[in-house]
Amino acid sequence: MKVILVNGSPHANGCTYTALRVIEEVLQQNGIETEIFQTGNQPLAGCIGCNACLKNGKCFRDDCVNVFVEKAKMADGFVFGTPVHYASASGSITSFLDRAFYGKGSVFQGKPGASVVSCRRGGASAAFDQMNKYFTINSMPIVSSTYWNQVHGNTPDEVMQDKEGILTMENLANNMAWMLKCIEAGRKAGIEFPKQDLSVKTNFIR
Secondary structure, three states, X not given: OEEEEEEOOOOOOOHHHHHHHXXXXXXXXXXXXXXXXXXXXXXXXXXXXXXXXXXXXXXXXXXXXXXXXXXXXXXXXXXEEEEEEOOEEOHHHHHHHHHHHOXXXXXXXXXXXXXXXXXXXXXXXXXXXXXXXXXXXXXXXXXXXOOOOEEEOOOHHHHHHOHHHHHHHHHHXXXXXXXXXXXXXXXXXXXXXXXXXXXXXXXXXX
């Protein structure tokens, strides 16, 4: 079993990474393979709804999004991390997720997902809510913890001083490992992910 942890911060070793590393260590202690995937510090374009990915299987922009989607096909669970920018997820992770999820539901459906937010002081709950919407539109079980998945601090050292935040990350990792093992046990017992019916689409323009 493998979990990919995505760092949506432009800082490869900053506060968001620190939270993800805590999760990664506990996952590994549970026998789960991990990989931290960096979105990087280069500009990431948002989705333009051109449907090229539906026709060709990948986005026409040749960047880290396509690399991630290929890796995601072989992953069993995901943790997406972001710093808080103006009470929202970072522009980088938002563009990344818009494009990664658009038209690629089969890659993520039925696989547990969790979001983690890092902030200096405020805006964590709003960013956390924004991130979770990617999971709930795509039939992904959400992995929770003993508090909302957030850490506070302006530096990695300060994040490590957020004792409740660190404990929340550790509990999240244990819950992720437990859910993955339950899904695996169910699969071995013949319980498969339910077929998704997408035959009805409506709008409200008459």
